[in-house]
Amino acid sequence: MPGLTPLAQALESLLGAIEARTSNEFIRLEQALGRVLAEDVRSTLNVPPADNSAMDGYAVRAADLSADCELTLQGKSMAGHPYTGAVGQGGCVRIMTGALLPAGADSVVMQENAALLENGQVQFHSTVPKGDNVRYCGDDIRAGEIILRAGRRLRPADLGLLASIGIAQVCVYTQLKVALLATGDELVMPGEPLADGQIYQSNSFTVAAVARRLGCDVVDLGKVDDSPEALRQAFIQADRLADVVITSGGVSVGEADYTKDILAELGEISFWKLAIKPGKPFASGRLPNSVFIGLPGNPVSALVTMHQLAAPMLRKLAGETPVQPLRLPALAASVIRKSPGRTDFQRGIWQLNEQGQVMVRPTGGQSSGVLSSMSQANCYIVLEQMRGPVNEGESVMIEPFDALLE
Numbered sequence: 001m002p003g004l005t006p007l008a009q010a011l012e013s014l015l016g017a018i019e020a021r022t023s024n025e026f027i028r029l030e031q032a033l034g035r036v037l038a039e040d041v042r043s044t045l046n047v048p049p050a051d052n053s054a055m056d057g058y059a060v061r062a063a064d065l066s067a068d069c070e071l072t073l074q075g076k077s078m079a080g081h082p083y084t085g086a087v088g089q090g091g092c093v094r095i096m097t098g099a100l101l102p103a104g105a106d107s108v109v110m111q112e113n114a115a116l117l118e119n120g121q122v123q124f125h126s127t128v129p130k131g132d133n134v135r136y137c138g139d140d141i142r143a144g145e146i147i148l149r150a151g152r153r154l155r156p157a158d159l160g161l162l163a164s165i166g167i168a169q170v171c172v173y174t175q176l177k178v179a180l181l182a183t184g185d186e187l188v189m190p191g192e193p194l195a196d197g198q199i200y201q202s203n204s205f206t207v208a209a210v211a212r213r214l215g216c217d218v219v220d221l222g223k224v225d226d227s228p229e230a231l232r233q234a235f236i237q238a239d240r241l242a243d244v245v246i247t248s249g250g251v252s253v254g255e256a257d258y259t260k261d262i263l264a265e266l267g268e269i270s271f272w273k274l275a276i277k278p279g280k281p282f283a284s285g286r287l288p289n290s291v292f293i294g295l296p297g298n299p300v301s302a303l304v305t306m307h308q309l310a311a312p313m314l315r316k317l318a319g320e321t322p323v324q325p326l327r328l329p330a331l332a333a334s335v336i337r338k339s340p341g342r343t344d345f346q347r348g349i350w351q352l353n354e355q356g357q358v359m360v361r362p363t364g365g366q367s368s369g370v371l372s373s374m375s376q377a378n379c380y381i382v383l384e385q386m387r388g389p390v391n392e393g394e395s396v397m398i399e400p401f402d403a404l405l406e
């Protein structure tokens with residue numbers, strides 16, 4: 001459709017116009033889940049710090065074993081209590097998982113494949129390759145190696161990795177402060193009575209949830225009426241408070257859409273017409289102190305643009321390395337309505353059929369006001385801009401919901 005900007009082009013331009021807006025702070029590892037590392041982390045240690053056993057059994061010299069042989073038990077090595085001697089020719093040492101491999105030994109035989117005899121000898125029935133069941137020093141991490149890079153959003157396994165090299169505090173970027181505003185005279189906060197012509201405000205809840213999952217410190221400033229003065233005051237207050245101001249509503253062409261004028265007065269804002277459905281109107285720019293993001297008002301449009309456009313922007317502003325969304329082919333389990341013109345982000349449910357194929361179907365009504373379509377979905381069905389209707393059995397791309405939406 002002429003005059004509409006493709007998503008990838010808009011995203012490149014939006015990301016090109018912003019820089020990270022964070023400083024550094026040290027926090028305890030226990031608090032660091034989901035925070036973004038501000039510095040590369042280099043290990044000063046080998047993990048494991050020494051060769052040790054992967055099994056409960058006997059530490060041996062592999063060359064001493066034959067089809068049916070007996071070795072002399074010399075002692076034992078327990079985790080935290082190593083055997084201090086050396087395994088000599090014809091000898092073996094009882095060893096537990098995680099215990100240090102004694103000097104002289106080069107392999108471990110699991111106890112199920114050996115028998116301790118009454119005379120103190122240990123019987124073995126077969127040979128083992130040298131190094132069997134040994135976990136070598138530095139197998140996991142080598143001293144001097146960078147284990148995690150700046151820009152990494154910390155996951156559960158990362159916290160364990162940092163702990164395993166003895167780190168109790170990490171240097172992360174400070175949290176972005178995000179202020180939310182919902183524009184519209186018709187909006188009422190949940191919990192309050194609803195009069196004729198009013199609807200409950202839902203966008204701040206979905207948008208705040210995504211921002212919080214991105215580690216932002218969110219302040220919800222509630223709703224603003226569609227009057228120039230109310231908008232002016234709300235934008236000035238939000239700009240003083242936050243690194244990023246996110247609004248919903250008022251970015252289209254309606255008669256009560258004063259947002260544009262007030263934003264142009266206070267800062268530099270551009271309005272986009274994007275070639276995506278939902279989410280055609282979108283605004284972005286700067287207020288005196290903050291980055292401004294204006295999402296469309298329709299509930300599905302607000303959430304999809306928050307996820308597809310605002311989330312990558314928030315990641316960059318928070319210092320995070322860009323994240324590539326996962327797209328996979330699937331087969332349409334039903335006819336899917338689509339007209340050429342915009343790239344559709346239809347809401348769908350993928351599941352495996354009996355042949356193990358990934359099948360997908362839309363979650364009913366796809367109007368941008370139908371938020372239940374998003375609530376029921378586990379993926380987007382991404383249908384290319386110029387594509388028309390999809391027949392049952394045709395291949396389509398899906399984008400499974402990531403950790404921001406699940």
Ligand SMILES: Nc1nc2c(c(=O)[nH]1)N[C@H]1C(S)=C(S)[C@@H](COP(=O)(O)OP(=O)(O)OC[C@H]3O[C@@H](n4cnc5c(N)ncnc54)[C@H](O)[C@@H]3O)O[C@H]1N2
Nearest residue numbers: 182184201202203204249250251252280296297298299301
């Ligand atoms: N003549 C045209 N009209 C519209 C166009 C267009 O190109 N030409 N675009 C349509 C599209 S697409 C969208 S999306 C919407 C976006 O409009 P706005 O961003 O200006 O949003 P509003 O008009 O304020 O609201 C739209 C809709 O969403 C409801 N809404 C708004 N805020 C909330 C909220 N916080 N929680 C729940 N629901 C909300 C609002 O009541 C309206 O129903 O414009 C189309 N129109």
Ligand code: MOO
Nearest residue numbers: 278279280301368
């Ligand atoms: O872009 Mo609007 O989001 O189609 O309803």
